[in-house]
Amino acid sequence: MDASSIDESTASDSTSISPVTPLLFHSSPSATAEAESRKLPSSRFKGVVPQPNGRWGAQIYEKHQRVWLGTFNEEQDAAKAYDIAALRFRGRDAVTNFKPLHHDDHAAVEADFLNSHSKLEIVDMLRKHTYNDELQQSKRQRGPTTADSASGTSPNYSLWDSKREVLFEKTVTPSDVGKLNRLVIPKQHAEKNFPMGEGVVLGKGMLLNFEDMGGKVWRFRYSYWNSSQSYVLTKGWSRFVKDNTLRAGDVVRFLRSTGPDKQLYIHANPTPGPAINPVHVVKLFGVNILQLPVGKTEGVFLELQPTKKQRIIKPL
């Protein structure tokens, strides 16, 4: 998985073909074979327990009590979750499945991250499969460490010197800022610029982080809607619309860091850069509802509203 921007995990999960199928052969006199097929496979990893549906659970114990760390498609992912919890609950010397492979700065950064969050928060991240996302995000807020820049080429506290390239802009439509809680990403831009994870087409979508001008990080669900054959940002989008008081015709600009991190950025109504395309202002009822780049075809601009009554367009 691309740890920088997605959370839904594991590129290789759909390969599991009913790993545990407790088929019952009631007519068979051989009850031993039946009992054997019913048994769940043990994990070779610490803190990992099999689930009836072939997935894997992770758990850690503290003070006579089990702390559930979530379920995972891949046994290794459950083991990693246990490792993280073990480090948070029991410190640096905890027994883990994989973790002590590194002793570098990354481990130190992660230790900082772990100790700056409560056990409950860490467990919550593990259960939601957002731990790697949050860790990456914390690295960005702090700025790159010496381990991130080429070793020795720059002094400590080197500045974040990567640039942001504009990927594309979209003039939002009425439905983009309506109650549908979704922004349609023009297919061409989506397929060219946004990550193509397995979950995107597979219905679940993926979570993408975008940083705005103020440094605030927004997380949207990015997925493909088969019904409309379009890519969309859904979960979290309406909040962005609200906080930025986005209106139809406003421009949203998407950018991406040119550095090794692929941090995405989103700017609402960015100040037009040099040599920006002239815009054609369309007004309705004296209200500016559309701004279209001249000479560009951005798809359908007017969208039918699914209303039975006469739609009331409020003055802005």
Add this chain to the structure above:
DNA sequence: CTTTGTGTTGAT
């Protein structure tokens, strides 16, 4: 309906 993850027990 499917899946999670809790209740529980016995072992190490």
Add this chain to the structure above:
DNA sequence: TCAACACAAAGG
């Protein structure tokens, strides 16, 4: 502390 097992609770 730990995992195995059964299954009620939770979720879609």
